[in-house]
Amino acid sequence: MKNDKANLKTHPTWGGRFQKPLDPRVEQFHTSIHFDYRLLPYDILGSITHAHMLAKQGLISQDEAALIQHGLNKIIQLYQAGELVLDAKLEDVHMNVEFLLEQHIGEVAKKLHTGRSRNDQISLDIRLFLRDAIDDILHLLDSLHTILQALIEMHQDTTMPGYTHLQRAQPITLAQHLGAYSAMIARDKQRFQECRARMNYSPLGAGALAGSQLPLDRHYVASKLHFAGIIENTLDAVSSRDFAIEFCSTSSILMMHLSRLCEDVILWATEEFAFVKLDDAFATGSSLMPNKKNPDIPELIRGKSGRVFGHMIGLLTMMKGLPLAYNKDMQEDKEALFDTVDTLKSCLGILSPFLQSLHFNSNKMAQAVKSSMMNATLWVEKLVLKGIPFRRAHEIVGQWVLLAIQEGKDLDTIVDTEIKASNGVCRS
Template identity: 50%
Template sequence: MKNKKLWGGRFSSSTDSVMETFSESISFDKRLYEYDIAGSIAHAQMLAKQGIIKDEEADKIIEGLRKIKRMIEEGEFEFRIEDEDIHMNIERKLIEIVGKVGGKLHTARSRNDQIALDIRLFLRDATIHIIDRLTDILKHFLSLAEKYIDVVMPGFTHLQHAQPVLFSHYILAYYEKFKRDRDRFRDTLKRIDVLPLGSGALAGTSFPIDRKYVAEQLGFSKISRNSMDAVSDRDFAIEFLSDVAICAMHASRFAEEMVIFSSQEFDFIELPDEFCTGSSIMPQKKNPDAMELIRGKTARTYGNLIQMLVLMKALPLTYNRDMQEDKESLFDSIDTIIGTLDVLSGVIPKIKPKIESLQKALDKGFITATDLADYLAKKGMPFREAHKVVGQIVAYAEKNNKELNEISIEELKSFSDLIENDVLDVLHYRKAVNSRTSYGGTAKDNVLNIIEEIKKELSIRQDGNTVKCPRCGYPVKVYKNPIPTTDIIIKVDDKIVLIKRKNPPYGWAIPGGFIDYGESAEQAAIREAKEETGLDVELESVLGVYSDPDRDPRQHTITTVFIAKAKGRPKAGDDAESLGLFDKDNLPETIAFDHKKILKDFFEKHNV
């Protein structure tokens, strides 16, 4: 019996059912469908552009791919184990829909460079989502620090009372850790953002392909320059998993302290009820299960990182089937870290320090002993001698069941003639906190200054400046709060004008941009239309005002959308790479921002 696989021409018998079950990856790589289809559409467009296939063949293939995407999203697509993976499942269905021409889609590519592309596209989006969640967590830490700026708590080394610190200073320590995590993910994006498609199986292709065009279509800033490296490389995935593991480690450390600090033995903080659970037998219990699960799930991210390292450690160049095992660990780590960050985003804003319990704790453990040693050193005593003297004072206090602030001046003077009445200022924990004025120290003025630095750091709205978008890294001009923008739907001969952006975030979009101060929204719409399309437009009406903090990853949060009409042929200008005329039945793929929603509203309200 002949092998019926799409690759089965040289085989005389079909694949054993045991082998099919053992080797399939569709059960998990089907979640890559969106990226596989996007890559295939860009590939088909390039093949037609280069004359490798005919335009009408590419149109037919692309139409079939879009139909498959709708079928998958609507739950009408049957994923088959015998088709092995997401690529073959989609390709077989494409051939069923459009006929033999569907087989031309695989011209000048291999599953080796195809899966490398899918993973990079998938990881690029996942990384951006993680960066967004980390930004939210940083904002929550900032708000918590600002809210409880006057609360003091014991600081610890070796889990022993060490020195008093502001609760805000403690919270902002985790801000710094998670900020480094965000920086790591942003940096890893540089290694993810490389187009591998066009590398073929390992040696490139003899077809006259245009890899630069495909990179532009898919929004890649770089193109791989060695085909053997491109199909065998999973460094970017290992780096991503390392970023996840480090981030999870920080989450686990924070979670551990929340477990400890919320226990009755410490009683420093109260966790929100909605992230705790009860006991099935002990009605008094409030268990910090969310924090414990974060600790536990961190182990999965470590295991996934090690699995990937071991998977790749001895593979010869180039692609080997072992590499099929790279995806489940990636998927699991992504799901785990996103779940972890979502829980933290829910917990952090609702953490409440228990001020009375903290004050009681500050009166224990000789927490100002270092300040007393510093006091003596400032009066001329060598620090090592001062350290010894204070140690003797602590031993005396322990023997007499006293805290440092309960020892009389006369008793203290018996240990050193340098001790005077002003020592009482040193022994109070709040004054000790505010004495730590070195940059990065816990003094209140220091922490307030850092809070202001962080506010600037988290905001891209710096009046009159050009700054890097915190999400996509593209330089954007920013204005005063709020950021007002305008979009304009231009009707030309019963179609609408959309621009294809040449800068990130890539995709098709409605023409528009910032409203400059000193001009009305109407004036801005006409100006932007002229700059981006070259058309003289006539405004007809306002579709609506769209305001949503998440509507645009570059935080252009509010836009007025106008409807206009024009005659003539538009010409690409400003940041438009190209222009197109579309109707509701022929919209392009990859529409940027929230413009899909805007266009849906437009088509529902107007018969175009």
């Protein structure tokens, strides 16, 4: 086996027409196993299904398919036990699996790649990976949405200032404010569901780009792997990464929403606002200042949104100039996808318990409403109901606001005085 391994490293599976081994510097630059190893479970799942399809079509025997499945199951067991040793000299996850399979079952392993290219193989692996990732993200979004709804129910009567331009605008309730984010999260969930549905088509059988003259049953593979169907155009199947870009775009929108929610909490936790108190278990302190209580969790989520945005831009830039079909540039998609998935899971996983831990200061919120002139718009609408044109009503109330500021009085006091002076013309 050692000699076989040395031979494989010197003459890769694609090395028949080459007369020199790869320069070691190329091997190091070229390899992707240090990140695409995460696709190994999906690579094996696709390979087992592919093997059974080959047997069904008479391209290999049923016994050979069973032996291949046995060997692949052994590899996944070693992977799950943390005992699998992968080799960078074998380039990627696909070649590592194929080499390990040959170690376990011998020459039959060489039949597995019949009718298949790494081009359609990697497209399949990524789709299977993202399909599972989206299912996990949807579960986390359900949890976040449930927590937001519970807070909304709890704070139906909690009055607070509503803001535009970060200036107090009109009175609202905390339920209204949180309800806006709940609606955003609901749309995010819908976008992920739609993204999953669009990517849920099998590329396997497309080969390198032109399909195969072998009697492959692409629909059989798609059905066994629970895809909605196959990608009909074989060039599209291997050269498109729009499904990955869509995932990163959908993720970016979600992270933007989470970042805005976190920004609100960060502001509310300041002494200047004091609308919310951070729980000790979900805040940090300062190594110098004993008085500090820092909102690290929402700050980190706000910061991590930028890396997700960057991954989306990176994928778009990577793909924008590529001719059909597959190009090696596309190897760069995986790290962006993996980090996007990890970031979303991490942020969603901590945000839900963080929100549950918050202590809202309803008295402070109500006081902020009373101490401002946020009922000015209400008075404009009362004048409109009295038949005064809106622009004129707006001007009248604006003058009352100015008078209240100049005299240091609240708006209602000024309004009462002005209504009396106008012989009740404006009385409600």
